[in-house]
Amino acid sequence: MDVQTNLFSKNTMPIALYSSEQLYAMEQAWFAQGNGSFGLMQQAAWQMAQHIESLYEKKCLNKQLTKQGITSRFNTSQRRASIWVGIGSNGGDGWLIAYYLQQRGWQVQVIAVGFEKQDFVVKGNLEISADENKKSITAAARALQLALSVDCEYQCFKSSDNNTNDTSVRALQANVYIDALFGIGFNRAPNNMYQQAICAFNAAAENAQALVIAVDIPSGLVASTGQVFERIAIVADTTLCLIARKFGLHTKDGLDYSGAVIDIPLIPYQVNNEKLIPVATLITSAHSLKPRRQNSYKGSYGHVLVIGGNRIEGSQGMGGAAILSASSAMATGAGKITVACHEVFHGALLTSLPDAMTIDLHDKDGINRLIGQASVIAIGMGLGRDEKAKIVFISCIEAAIAVGKPIIIDADGLYHLASLHSKNHKLIAELKTHSATHQVCLTPHSGEAARLLNKKINEIENDRLAAIKQCAAIYGGDWVLKGAGSLVLEQQSGQAHIYVCGVGNAGMATAGMGDVLAGVIAGLLAQEDLKHELRSLHQAVLIHGLTGDILVNQTSSNDDNSLLVGQRGLQAQDMPAAIRHVMQLITDSL
Ligand SMILES: NC(=O)C1=CN([C@@H]2O[C@H](COP(=O)(O)OP(=O)(O)OC[C@H]3O[C@@H](n4cnc5c(N)ncnc54)[C@H](OP(=O)(O)O)[C@@H]3O)[C@@H](O)[C@H]2O)[C@@H](O)CC1
Numbered sequence: 001m002d003v004q005t006n007l008f009s010k011n012t013m014p015i016a017l018y019s020s021e022q023l024y025a026m027e028q029a030w031f032a033q034g035n036g037s038f039g040l041m042q043q044a045a046w047q048m049a050q051h052i053e054s055l056y057e058k059k060c061l062n063k064q065l066t067k068q069g070i071t072s073r074f075n076t077s078q079r080r081a082s083i084w085v086g087i088g089s090n091g092g093d094g095w096l097i098a099y100y101l102q103q104r105g106w107q108v109q110v111i112a113v114g115f116e117k118q119d120f121v122v123k124g125n126l127e128i129s130a131d132e133n134k135k136s137i138t139a140a141a142r143a144l145q146l147a148l149s150v151d152c153e154y155q156c157f158k159s160s161d162n163n164t165n166d167t168s169v170r171a172l173q174a175n176v177y178i179d180a181l182f183g184i185g186f187n188r189a190p191n192n193m194y195q196q197a198i199c200a201f202n203a204a205a206e207n208a209q210a211l212v213i214a215v216d217i218p219s220g221l222v223a224s225t226g227q228v229f230e231r232i233a234i235v236a237d238t239t240l241c242l243i244a245r246k247f248g249l250h251t252k253d254g255l256d257y258s259g260a261v262i263d264i265p266l267i268p269y270q271v272n273n274e275k276l277i278p279v280a281t282l283i284t285s286a287h288s289l290k291p292r293r294q295n296s297y298k299g300s301y302g303h304v305l306v307i308g309g310n311r312i313e314g315s316q317g318m319g320g321a322a323i324l325s326a327s328s329a330m331a332t333g334a335g336k337i338t339v340a341c342h343e344v345f346h347g348a349l350l351t352s353l354p355d356a357m358t359i360d361l362h363d364k365d366g367i368n369r370l371i372g373q374a375s376v377i378a379i380g381m382g383l384g385r386d387e388k389a390k391i392v393f394i395s396c397i398e399a400a401i402a403v404g405k406p407i408i409i410d411a412d413g414l415y416h417l418a419s420l421h422s423k424n425h426k427l428i429a430e431l432k433t434h435s436a437t438h439q440v441c442l443t444p445h446s447g448e449a450a451r452l453l454n455k456k457i458n459e460i461e462n463d464r465l466a467a468i469k470q471c472a473a474i475y476g477g478d479w480v481l482k483g484a485g486s487l488v489l490e491q492q493s494g495q496a497h498i499y500v501c502g503v504g505n506a507g508m509a510t511a512g513m514g515d516v517l518a519g520v521i522a523g524l525l526a527q528e529d530l531k532h533e534l535r536s537l538h539q540a541v542l543i544h545g546l547t548g549d550i551l552v553n554q555t556s557s558n559d560d561n562s563l564l565v566g567q568r569g570l571q572a573q574d575m576p577a578a579i580r581h582v583m584q585l586i587t588d589s590l
């Protein structure tokens, strides 16, 4: 039984994600087989027009149901669409949608952005028939011609000089706003005119409380990275995603702008008759687990050693970090936990987690002995960044490598790693070699990744995919680049598999959530009764995200209301109890 199918309402199948470059390559391969660009655009637009109708109909029915408590007939006479088109092929899709909707009885208005009246004769890639010598008419130009041939109403958008919202167009009070300004060709910050157009679109749609549908990808969002410049992008209710899923829809800013995504596949994902390998895979459901063997004991489920929770003289204590990791590892099902933290925190630790064993963080010999006994070492959470903490870090990693143990490095551990790398310390190469034969998991957020790569945070944020690959190339091991739509990179037989985590929410943007994740990773890894994939890094990231979602009721499976806390106010300390709940939900019943 696929447990998740019954438990979580979100799409549960992994989804292949592609970059703009790959999308263009697929299109070119399709055209090289003799297929026409305009034919493809027609198919795309025809299917989108049908989706637009049914989405609008659904919205009307829902509205009537909530207003009147009854289902009454959808009123077709009120169908008005405002379609904003740009100068590329995405705009071509928009013109054709206008054509089809008008044919189906909609009142349509096209707002042409980046056009002057005279451009309807000749404009850049819209080279249409005015010049008889020009043989090539682009698909977008043909789409425009077709729409004009049935007298689709249109206006040219003109930006205002004074940055007011007085944008020269008299937008129709439409009930559906369709964004066909930019598609996968959007590749840089929009200039003033496009900024104004995007803002005017959002304002008009909000004012009309209309349904907002993006063609292929919301304009302003970069398809290959999920980046939006200065928060200026179309905020869609639904994105009609053509050909293949774009990576950028599911990570970083993409999550705030795309709305629900509907796929319109159209052509094979092939280039030169070979299936394209996606840049990443979107995952939303955890693998289901088998019940434990009756004849087992605590030793069957591993021993996690958490090393962190330091108190540095004259600065804050960070005991909570180690406590959160340890309780999350236990909640995930590890058999035994020992926490090596500053002695001052032992009392607090044992009060909240009496199941744990403790050792002083500065008892080097004791910790080295424990490293030999543990199944997994998770290091760095609240470890501190001073020289003494660095010595503890180096000594623990060396000991773990010497006895061949899986290692999880988080937080201050990553800080030390970055500084060791900058000094060409031999530990970096040793860790990389170790990672070829043993599990090493590293879990930075963008700030930590920036330090590890000696870059600025915005350089990481602008291309998170490139950043996680660079981290893996330099340091080896498996990686999570944390944040909205966390990326996970796992190395298997010399190949890197990249996942985008499709669960989790902004309520998790609170202190200590990363410590919880480190604990979940360690707790799963320790359970050697589970097959490799079931205790993989992506499984841990999913369990962590699903737990956050269950706590803020973002899934349909939340039958235990006692766990609910909502996004604002969700605390890392709420996680362990909910992790236990998720672990139970994803385990097959006996
Ligand atoms: N090929 C086909 O048959 C099919 C294509 N399909 C559709 O085509 C879409 C891709 O079309 P596209 O390649 O024309 O890209 P699109 O995003 O429309 O515009 C690029 C233009 O915008 C410009 N530009 C970019 N960024 C900018 C900025 N910030 N500010 C200002 N300008 C900017 C850019 O300028 P450039 O970078 O060249 O200087 C270029 O002129 C795809 O998403 C799908 O909807 C489907 O119908 C299926 C069939």
Ligand SMILES: Nc1ncnc2c1ncn2[C@@H]1O[C@H](COP(=O)(O)OP(=O)(O)O)[C@@H](O)[C@H]1O
Residues within 6 Å of the ligand: 411, 445, 482, 483, 484, 485, 486, 503, 504, 505, 506, 507, 508, 509, 510, 511, 512, 513, 514, 515, 516, 517, 544
């Ligand atoms: N907006 C968000 N959407 C999904 N997950 C998030 C979001 N914000 C934070 N998280 C998750 O919460 C955790 C936060 O980790 P981190 O920043 O290291 O916290 P800390 O260092 O305080 O423990 C990460 O796993 C991250 O992916």
